[in-house]
Amino acid sequence: MMERMEGIPERHDLPEPLPAGGPRPADPVRARFPPGPRAAWSRVPDAQWNDWHWQQRERITTLAQLEKVIHVTEEERRACVETDAVFHMGITPYYAALMDPEDPTCPVRLQSVPTMGELFASPADREDPLAEERDMPVRCITHRYPDRVLFYTTHNCPVYCRHCTRKRKVADPTSAAARQQIEEALDYIARHGEIRDVVISGGDPLSLSDDRLDDILGRLRAIPHVEIFRLGTRNLVTLPQRITPALCAMLRKHHPVFVNTHFNHPRECTAEAFEAARMLADAGCVLGNQMVLLKGVNDDPRTVLELNHKLLLMRVRPYYIYQCDLAKGISHFRTPIESGRKIMRALRGHTSGLAVPHFVVDAPDGGGKIPVNPDYVVRHQGKTWVFRNYAGKEYTYYEP
């Protein structure tokens, strides 16, 4: 009998399988994704709820607004006031409705409602943990690796994630990418023939209008050496209404476009998120997920397995699991490295390789992404290698 390993879910812990018999829903995959609740917004007409401009306008940014949606704890109340000068609160009604109003440990709430841990500075904390500012030849570009750049197009996001690694810029209107700086960035990319891959980030680039994004993508596409774009966006998670037919039609013109998003918990995989992913995938975008390992949110194998299975149903390939980095004020989210290795042991071999992302530490001070894997090599001598497989059995391989 196959050995079981610590942390690996039993079959009955996994998401409900598709129905085996009887009447099947018209779309049995979509039917597994229930719509997100409306909570305090139950009387809002569909037309408004589904309008991303309305969702942006109605964001929760004050304690008084938050108290109308959840039962705010004393600690959260203090944190809302005391963290405001450091990193604003911003939560779309859609994402706020996913929160458990009674449970301060709710994974959606932990990601979006301030807590006092944000005011604690650990000795390891850094203002710019990935040294992105160090490698900025012009204001909106980080150019560290020869063939690719990170292009900051805006510093706004629909939800300000409490674990954000770019707190130093995001939500700060004085750091917003001005038109002149965007021009300088486009000019820099055009002058550097080695750049073939542009990661369009922020903030969240889908905070820009379709026309503005179309203009940026069109001008990048006109640069002969630029091959691919990667849009880094959390809108699928926090504002799926932003994915409209008009946006998809615009993106279609600029392929190949890769979209990397950031789901952290299965609770975020709603019917609305499913539909947003479907529209982007149908428009020809290649979708990947970059999860961040967060204490109390997703630091257990069962949660990650359920999330990754749901993502595959949504046609989103689990791409990375990031160890939480050393950004200032997020030490309360950090887990031991071993938590990530335990999750990887629970995934590898126990589910399809498609559901197994890379677990990486984005090394402090600009060291780049370093993969961290469970150790499958037992010993190695000369041309003989002894490996341990996912079930704990040893196998020997002889090199020629």
Ligand code: SF4
């Ligand atoms: S969407 Fe990304 S950039 Fe924006 S606050 Fe969240 S983690 Fe930070």
